[in-house]
Amino acid sequence: MISGIIVSKGIALGKALLINLYKKNIKKEKISKKKIKLEIKKFLKSIKKSVNQIKKIKKYTEKKIGKDKSEIFEGHIMILQDDELSKDIINYINKKYTAEISTKKVIKKQIKKMRKIKNKYLKNRIIDIKDIGKRIIDNILNVNIKKLSKIDKKVILICKDLTPSETSEINKKNILGFITELGGETSHTSIIAKSLGIPAIVGVKNITKQVKNKDFIILDSINNEIYINPNKEIITLKKKIKKNFFKNKQKLEIFKNLKAITLDGKKIKIGANINKIDDICLAKKNGAQSIGLYRTEFLYMGKNRLPTEEEQFIVYKKIIEKMKNKEVIMRTLDIGGDKSCKYLNLPKEENPFLGYRAIRIYSKKINIIRTQLRAMLRASNFGKLKIMFPMIISLEEIYFLKKELKRAKKKLKEENISFNKNIKIGIMIETPAAALISDSLSKEVDFFSIGSNDLTQYTLAVDRGNDLVSHLYDPMHPSVMKLIKMVVKSSHKNGKWTGICGELASNPLATKFLIKIGIDEFSINSPEIPNIKKIIRKSYFKKKNKTF
Structure with a gap:
């Protein structure tokens, strides 16, 4: 049994087809x-x-x-x-x-x-x-490019890698799934595989050396298991799992467009986390009522310069318009930690998560936040935009940001550029410091959004990317849960609302607890929306909940 990285869930059983990598006739000698x-x-x-x-x-x-x-x-x-x-x-x-x-x-x-x-x-x-x-x-070189749409037999593709253009030409009737040696869960190849609904596992080391053409393969991307020429017992078991998977998938379809409301009438808003414009269609398809977190830093990364105000404005406006008058929460630039921009010349740090990141960069590189706020305010004229600030640990930081927002509004007014004068602002609660002073912070902003990934990491002093200690990373640790409960209580006391946008929001084991303590909004990865809606709609809290 072999495993890798699941990028598209499902089960496929069939014969392997290896896509051979040919060597191009590239001449190395120089020309005249x-x-x-x-x-x-x-x-x-x-x-x-x-x-x-x-x-x-x-x-x-x-x-x-x-x-x-x-x-x-x-x-x-x-x-x-x-x-x-x-x-x-x-x-x-x-x-x-x-x-x-x-x-x-x-x-x-x-x-x-x-x-x-x-x-x-x-x-x-x-x-x-x-x-x-x-x-x-x-x-x-005038090489004839092989099209995957021309494959006329039912097969499971095995290859080093698949490009987005190759994946998009896959014929679903004949290509049952694919396994690659390279790739990651957020690649365009993986995004297309999810849209096609084809089972896919990537990042499987040496798979092309372990499999031969016409080997019988079971590709189980539900349990992250790949079998080569398995016995009859495993085949029977996997066929049964496949049947149940499709039954459950069909059942979840009905929850996509239903409201997230508990049996005792509590309404929960369900939003989606996105990184780019492309993600919006999947969010809407899965029943997202809003964009609860748009990570704007991906607009800055992979470039050799800062995006201009106009470039940002065009992207922000497109996102708002695509959501058609539904709420969009945009988080200002959160660079640092595990995200870097070479052109910003950020110093190398021994522990970047505890160092120079997010809001801590703004005061030193003031034009970054000023440009971004102008672009966001301009875009706010086209729909329901809210601005959210990351990595807050003090009231002074909020005062600084509110001052910059006021400055941006004043400048735009002087230039006769329209914007939403009553735009709502919120902050991420992702440090124990912010959670502990949430009562004071909630008086200065309109809403909170709990970043459970960082809050867990900082509370437990565990680097979630460090294999040596990652087993200690537990978003449902009592200390993390206690902080979340404290934050919700503080916001409600001051008439504000609290959402959650980290991985914990899409964890079915945490859903009922989060509703019970009063979380108002779940912002999650799009494919998880139907399942979370299902759990919410089957929850009841007015009387003692014996199943909780």
């Missing part, structure tokens, strides 16, 4: 000066061809999977049409390298830079760059 113009021409022709291919894939994806997933390829087209990328590759060609070697060098250089970024989400963008580089080189 006479051939430089010819190589540049070959490269530019390849870019044009690649753009046309991606446009067709985008159209196919929109038709077969959905418009929001097709937007992934808009990003691919933008990279292909990026003048800087072409300039870098042509510079190498001018140094007498072939078009394919020049492309390979530039793509490799970009990937090397991205690998230095600690954030998992951005590391998973590497596969997009690889996908684009592979396509450019294939077209330079």
Whole structure:
């Protein structure tokens, strides 16, 4: 039995098909000066061809999977049409390298830079760059690109990696699922797999060496188990689990668009956590009533400069408009800890989670927060936007932020730029310090959102990313629960509300406790929404709840 990283739940049983990685005929020797113009021409022709291919894939994806997933390829087209990328590759060609070697060098250089970024989400963008580089080189060499939509037998794909463009062309009727050696849970490949509803496990080391073509495979991405040529007993068991999985999935479908209301009438708002515009469609599809957390830092990462006010405004406005007058809570930049931006030149720290991150950066780099607040205020004119500040530990920090917000409003008013003058502001409760003074903090803001991941980490003094101590990381530890209860009580006492947006919010074991202590909003990962709604709708608290 083998395991990896689950990216799309389900069970598939079938024969393996290994996608062989062919070696491209890339010549390493340098070219003569006479051939430089010819190589540049070959490269530019390849870019044009690649753009046309991606446009067709985008159209196919929109038709077969959905418009929001097709937007992934808009990003691919933008990279292909990026003048800087072409300039870098042509510079190498001018140094007498072939078009394919020049492309390979530039793509490799970009990937090397991205690998230095600690954030998992951005590391998973590497596969997009690889996908684009592979396509450019294939077209330079006139390699016939194999389409997965042409596979006419029912198989489970086994490969080193799958690119987003390959995954989007998967024929669901014949490709039952896939297993890859590389990849992560937030890659575009994984996002497309979830949308297709295809069982998928990635990050399985040496799977291509362990499996042969036509081996019988069980891909169980519910329990994270892969079997190669299993016995009849395991096959019978997995078929039964598969049947039950589909039954339960169908039952949960009815909860998507129902209100999250307990049997005794308590209404709970259910929002979704998002990182980018693409995530909104999945959130709405799963029945999200709002966006409870938009992590704006992903707009800043993977770039070589700060996003401008206009760039931010366009993205914020799009998110608000896509939610069609439903609430959107945007968290201001939370850089530091496990998220970094090279161009900010943040110092290397022994313990970044206890150091220079989030709000602590604002006062030293004041233009960052000023630009972001202006963009958010401008966007607030197009829907129900609320602003949330991270990593608060004192009243002084709130006074500072409110002063900056007042300043931004004044400047926009002077420039005759409209915005919501009564915009609501909230803070993240993710430190024990904030929880302990929550009574005072709640008098200064409109709402709280508990970041249970960091609150757990800081309360228990456990780095959740450290394998040596991660077993001690327990969001349901009595000390964490006591702090959460204290925060809710403080906010309600002062007529404010409290939401929760960490992993604890999507933990079914914690749902009833969180409702009982008075949590007003759950903001969770989209696929978990139907299940949490189901638990809420079956809960009853007015009388003594014997099942609690």
